[in-house]
Amino acid sequence: MAVRPYLSAAQYEWALPFYDPASKILGLDSARRELVLRARIGPKSRILDIGCGTGTLGVILKSRHPDIEMIGLDPDPKILRRAQRKAKRAHATLDLIRGFSDTIPLPDESVDTVFSSFMFHHLERHEKSNTLRALVRVLRPGGNLLLLDFARVKSGQDAFWARLWAPTARLKDNSEERIIALLHEAGFAKPAVIGHCSLTFGISEAAIYQASAPSR
Numbered sequence: 035m036a037v038r039p040y041l042s043a044a045q046y047e048w049a050l051p052f053y054d055p056a057s058k059i060l061g062l063d064s065a066r067r068e069l070v071l072r073a074r075i076g077p078k079s080r081i082l083d084i085g086c087g088t089g090t091l092g093v094i095l096k097s098r099h100p101d102i103e104m105i106g107l108d109p110d111p112k113i114l115r116r117a118q119r120k121a122k123r124a125h126a127t128l129d130l131i132r133g134f135s136d137t138i139p140l141p142d143e144s145v146d147t148v149f150s151s152f153m154f155h156h157l158e159r160h161e162k163s164n165t166l167r168a169l170v171r172v173l174r175p176g177g178n179l180l181l182l183d184f185a186r187v188k189s190g191q192d193a194f195w196a197r198l199w200a201p202t203a204r205l206k207d208n209s210e211e212r213i214i215a216l217l218h219e220a221g222f223a224k225p226a227v228i229g230h231c232s233l234t235f236g237i238s239e240a241a242i243y244q245a246s247a248p249s250r
């Protein structure tokens with residue numbers, strides 16, 4: 035993997051151990067569970083979680099569907115080590131790969147479902163388009179993408195959150211209209227917002243998107 039800059043889950047390394055507890059308090063865990071409930075997972079599916087972070091989504095998915103092959107991809111080696119430890123504690127097998135979401139080291143049409151949970155706002159504009167094109171490539175025809183990310187911050191709160199946490203500065207480029215347009219551009223069929231979840235005690239909201247890889 036060619037190393038290049040990326041926005042990690044926690045702005046400061048010392049903050050990484052607090053990522054999971056903070057996520058829980060701020061409502062991200064229940065949003066992830068909602069995302070998983072929305073997915074239709076077939077038996078023995080091959081599932082990819084891009085920007086898998088500490089592996090929470092993979093562990094939830096494996097507990098509900100033990101027969102799936104669960105792959106987690108993230109460029110951050112420290113967070114992947116955490117994910118590995120978490121998976122071991124949960125007796126869940128996760129195949130963790132170090133890499134970027136726009137250069138996925140998997141063959142064409144080899145994945146049934148892709149999940150993206152609170153990672154899309156970490157990407158630069160060009161990385162978003164390139165990532166979605168990479169997903170169209172690795173998904174089997176008709177395979178699904180389920181994407182969960184911050185959608186809105188109550189007006190006037192943007193500057194506060196951006197100061198508190200660098201990735202939120204990129205939220206301006208993360209509106210529902212923009213993500214749906216990018217999904218169309220990348221060639222996904224029927225992109226749609228299929229749900230919303232309240233976060234951070236009602237200050238912000240996450241949207242759940244679903245789109246299908248084109249049948250070829």
Ligand SMILES: C[S@@+](CC[C@H](N)C(=O)[O-])C[C@H]1O[C@@H](n2cnc3c(N)ncnc32)[C@H](O)[C@@H]1O
Pocket residue numbers: 040041042043057066084085086087088089090091107108109110113133134135136150151152153156157161
């Ligand atoms: C806020 S965390 C979300 C982690 C996890 N999906 C969750 O729900 O908790 C964002 C993750 O995206 C990863 N990330 C940042 N840039 C990336 C890229 N270009 N490709 C893949 N992952 C990336 C970060 O390392 C981080 O682990």
